[in-house]
Amino acid sequence: MKASCGALLAVMAVAALATTALAKNYTVDGSTGWDTYVNYDKWTAGKTFMVGDNIEFKYEVYHNVLEVTKPDYASCATGSPISIHSGGDTTFELTEAGTRYFICGIPRHCSNGTMHVKITTVAYDAATAAAIEAAAAPGAAPSSAPLPSPPADVYSDARTAPAGAPAASVPKSSAPRYQQTSAAVAGLAFAALLAIAA
DSSP states (O other): OHHHHHHHHHHHHHHHHHHSOOOOEEETTTTTOSOTTOOHHHHHTTOOEETTOEEEEEOOTTOOEEEEOHHHHHHTOOSSOSEEEOSSEEEEEOOSSEEEEEEOOSTTTTTTTOSEEEEEEEOOOHHHHHHHHHHHSTTOOOOSSOOOOOOOOOBSOTTTSOTTOOBOSSOOOOSOHHHHHHHHHHHHHHHHHHHHHO
């Protein structure tokens, strides 16, 4: 009996690992890369970027990637960037929920209306991650249902929320996906060991 309980829990641990989504890697405009005359707003439309995902910029060496503030993004200002990257291949890990702003610092590349992109990251949500993975699976039938939008402001205590504001029923984790997978598998492995020892 002990062995069968342990085996069952081990199978459950493997199933949990297989179904838990891992970080997704996005290459900015995968076909063209980071270049002029690409509509990056169109590229980001319909994508849900989550904590733990990675954004990779691939570009010719005469371009660069500047992470900037929202006002600098709006005006294509390059004078005080958060960070500057060059060399043709730059990856950013999305470590927290919020919006990050990127531009090309070469004169007129941003101001011509193209080489700028804003990435809005939401807290990791397993159901949304599963929907994204299912939609991206090879041979998956196109879904008529849209993917969920980034969540509106949610208040953890309905008593302090403004009238009509949504209240959180289950708080979403802001931990990166890879850490959530490890915690789930570690918990199941611990339960399996307890079942075997009992």
